[in-house]
Amino acid sequence: MRELGEFALIERINRHRVQPSSVFLGPGDDAAVVAAPDGRFVVTTDMLVQNRHFRLDWSSPRDIGRKAIAQNAADVVAMGAVPTAFVVGLGLPGDTPVAVVDGLADGMWEEAARAGGGLAGGDLVRGEELIISVTAFGDLRGRPPITRSGAREGDTVAVLGRLGWSGAGLAVLGAGHLGSEAADFAEVLAAHRVPQPPYAQMLDTPHTRAEEPATHGVARLTAMTDISDGLLADLGHIADASGVGIDLDSGALGDPALDAIAALLDADATQWILTGGEDHAFVGTWSSTDAIARGWTPIGRVFAGHGVTVDGVSRRGSGGWESFLGADSANAEDAR
Amino acid sequence: MRELGEFALIERINRHRVQPSSVFLGPGDDAAVVAAPDGRFVVTTDMLVQNRHFRLDWSSPRDIGRKAIAQNAADVVAMGAVPTAFVVGLGLPGDTPVAVVDGLADGMWEEAARAGGGLAGGDLVRGEELIISVTAFGDLRGRPPITRSGAREGDTVAVLGRLGWSGAGLAVLGAGHLGSEAADFAEVLAAHRVPQPPYAQMLDTPHTRAEEPATHGVARLTAMTDISDGLLADLGHIADASGVGIDLDSGALGDPALDAIAALLDADATQWILTGGEDHAFVGTWSSTDAIARGWTPIGRVFAGHGVTVDGVSRRGSGGWESFLGADSANAEDAR
Numbered sequence: 012m013r014e015l016g017e018f019a020l021i022e023r024i025n026r027h028r029v030q031p032s033s034v035f036l037g038p039g040d041d042a043a044v045v046a047a048p049d050g051r052f053v054v055t056t057d058m059l060v061q062n063r064h065f066r067l068d069w070s071s072p073r074d075i076g077r078k079a080i081a082q083n084a085a086d087v088v089a090m091g092a093v094p095t096a097f098v099v100g101l102g103l104p105g106d107t108p109v110a111v112v113d114g115l116a117d118g119m120w121e122e123a124a125r126a127g128g129g130l131a132g133g134d135l136v137r138g139e140e141l142i143i144s145v146t147a148f149g150d151l152r153g154r155p156p157i158t159r160s161g162a163r164e165g166d167t168v169a170v171l172g173r174l175g176w177s178g179a180g181l182a183v184l185g186a187g188h189l190g191s192e193a194a195d196f197a198e199v200l201a202a203h204r205v206p207q208p209p210y211a212q213m214l215d216t217p218h219t220r221a222e223e224p225a226t227h228g229v230a231r232l233t234a235m236t237d238i239s240d241g242l243l244a245d246l247g248h249i250a251d252a253s254g255v256g257i258d259l260d261s262g263a264l265g266d267p268a269l270d271a272i273a274a275l276l277d278a279d280a281t282q283w284i285l286t287g288g289e290d291h292a293f294v295g296t297w298s299s300t301d302a303i304a305r306g307w308t309p310i311g312r313v314f315a316g317h318g319v320t321v322d323g324v325s326r327r328g329s330g331g332w333e334s335f336l337g338a339d340s341a342n343a344e345d346a347r
Numbered sequence: 348m349r350e351l352g353e354f355a356l357i358e359r360i361n362r363h364r365v366q367p368s369s370v371f372l373g374p375g376d377d378a379a380v381v382a383a384p385d386g387r388f389v390v391t392t393d394m395l396v397q398n399r400h401f402r403l404d405w406s407s408p409r410d411i412g413r414k415a416i417a418q419n420a421a422d423v424v425a426m427g428a429v430p431t432a433f434v435v436g437l438g439l440p441g442d443t444p445v446a447v448v449d450g451l452a453d454g455m456w457e458e459a460a461r462a463g464g465g466l467a468g469g470d471l472v473r474g475e476e477l478i479i480s481v482t483a484f485g486d487l488r489g490r491p492p493i494t495r496s497g498a499r500e501g502d503t504v505a506v507l508g509r510l511g512w513s514g515a516g517l518a519v520l521g522a523g524h525l526g527s528e529a530a531d532f533a534e535v536l537a538a539h540r541v542p543q544p545p546y547a548q549m550l551d552t553p554h555t556r557a558e559e560p561a562t563h564g565v566a567r568l569t570a571m572t573d574i575s576d577g578l579l580a581d582l583g584h585i586a587d588a589s590g591v592g593i594d595l596d597s598g599a600l601g602d603p604a605l606d607a608i609a610a611l612l613d614a615d616a617t618q619w620i621l622t623g624g625e626d627h628a629f630v631g632t633w634s635s636t637d638a639i640a641r642g643w644t645p646i647g648r649v650f651a652g653h654g655v656t657v658d659g660v661s662r663r664g665s666g667g668w669e670s671f672l673g674a675d676s677a678n679a680e681d682a683r
Contacts, residue, residue, distance in 0.1 A: 035387060036494070040494050040572075040588075041572055041573060042391035042422050042423055042492075044387050044389055044426070045387065045388055046387055047383030047386055050383055050384055050386060051380050051381065051383055052381055052484075053380055054378055054380075054381055054432075054482075055379070055468065056435070056468060056469060057436070057470050058436035060472055060475075063472065063473060063474070064472070086378050087378055089377040089378070090378045090380070092378070098390055098392045100392050100393070100394035100480045100482075102478060132390065132391065132392060134393050136394045136395075138396040138478065140474060140476065142394070144436045144470075144478075144480035146436075146482040147378075148388075156372060156378075156380050158372070160376075237377060252375070
């Protein structure tokens with residue numbers, strides 16, 4: 012790293028990359044220029060810190076690069092927007108092997124392509140820890156954003172994508188099963204290392220807003236978020252922002268594949284499903300139970316009230332991911 | 348910090364802030380929504396690391412927040428774009444006093460307002476070091492971006508803003524004059540702590556592009572950058588990108604105020620002017636010497652060739668800021 016220098020390294024990262032048509036001007040000038048066809052753009056940013064959000068002994072640099080892009084792309088898609096571009100700030104210890112940077116960059120480009128955007132620019136600095144700061148952009152295609160505040164009493168809660176798989180993978184790693192990589196665990200380990208938000212399926216979902224005239228027989232998506240902190244925590248954000256309560260049906264939340272893994276680890280699959288973050292599935296509220304889009308699984312109901320319950324019962328310590336908290340979340344933080 | 352938790356801290360940072368009209372949806376959802384009136388947006392990102400890019404014993408948190416925004420806003424303006432919004436990732440050690448976060452946030456909002464944008468969103472994580480990752484956006488108002496690659500033989504090089512003041516302030520701090528804060532040094536210390544890019548003056552500059560028909564008697568800005576790494580280094584980027592050489596006139600570069608400070612420190616003001624970064628003045632190439640815009644000072648000439656010279660002589664070790672290099676730039680890095 013030290014031998015190459017910043018400019019040579021940037022040159023190396025950007026070499027042979029093909030920008031999508033949404034990036035009008037890529038890296039190499041004071042700033043990049045990105046398309047915003049509908050006159051607005053969606054923007055979100057996440058910072059990942061080594062040994063807190065990822066571990067180089069648990070994931071390859073390529074996996075970490077993919078994950079960093081995926082969690083930001085999921086936020087863009089959770090607004091109902093199509094990803095267009097990403098910019099990345101990298102803080103690197105001076106002794107970082109160039110292969111690590113290459114792997115990160117390859118993973119980022121790979122996931123950016125999967126989500127539909129390109130890496131339009133970035134910054135490279137030296138630091139004590141490996142830090143990845145991603146900012147992602149998307150285009151709303153003329154539609155209003157799908158915020159967290161549109162859920163209404165009577166709406167159906169439904170999910171698109173997997174729940175608890177990343178949490179199960181984390182539990183496998185935490186239990187020391189890294190070396191074996193037993194076939195039983197391979198899928199949840201992969202899910203933890205590289206989340207697979209169903210971007211394309213979400214963007215194909217018909218989702219007119221509540222303000223628009225209802226199409227007969229087609230449910231509308233009234234609120235949405237991606238599951239980054241855990242199902243209960245993220246639905247809590249929707250409930251709070253919308254001024255409603257949400258009740259989940261435990262019978263709809265089971266996953267036999269996770270039950271099998273939980274049995275091997277003597278763990279509780281329900282806990283992974285309710286509080287495990289980082290799967291970046293999409294959870295939304297729909298204006299009716301009829302004809303919600305294909306691929307979405309109904310898991311609960313919006314009621315007049317507040318908070319999130321399961322089968323009518325509030326769960327204490329709903330958990331989920333929050334930085335900086337003291338004793339309460341220390342275990343969750345240490346485990347990541 | 349630890350007592351407050353991430354969500355309470357984010358709430359605290361965003362409380363009572365007024366978003367500009369360019370921010371359609373601010374913090375609090377999966378992503379923000381920002382205006383891009385001309386169907387494109389300019390984007391740039393910079394990461395600042397404690398004790399490398401700033402020091403809490405040399406600058407107040409408010410100054411550091413202003414500087415973090417200013418250096419990104421200058422990149423946006425250097426493309427010819429009007430700043431619209433910023434997003435910020437903050438990595439904070441667990442023992443960071445809340446007052447430091449408050450100061451950073453106040454400084455960021457203050458400089459964002461000066462540049463013309465608002466803080467549309469961000470992320471807050473715990474890390475070993477204080478890290479500030481800023482991404483800035485701007486609108487081109489229907490014009491082509493002013494890149495680094497448009498300089499042509501015969502163009503006049505001119506600068507808007509101060510050169511060497513931040514470098515002089517750094518030298519004052521490095522010489523241990525922090526405590527005294529002598530009146531002699533006050534202005535350059537302030538310049539080092541908070542750069543003052545002349546955003547408004549730059550954005551008022553008439554700058555039609557070379558591709559457009561020339562207006563008789565009005566010079567056109569053909570290439571531009573802001574001075575972040577040092578005059579020679581940043582003009583080197585223009586020379587390289589444009590495939591030309593640039594020669595500076597030393598007689599046009601003097602600054603009596605810096606000479607006076609250099610005499611007190613037994614230092615060389617010319618070195619600050621040529622290689623000192625972080626003033627974020629704007630340097631551009633103009634299509635003629637006649638009627639270049641008010642406020643701009645001619646300092647040199649573009650010639651057919653390559654590299655940057657002063658009075659026709661190449662300066663070795665032109666310096667400037669580059670991360671990761673080994674022995675060569677170790678002093679510069681340590682000093683920052």
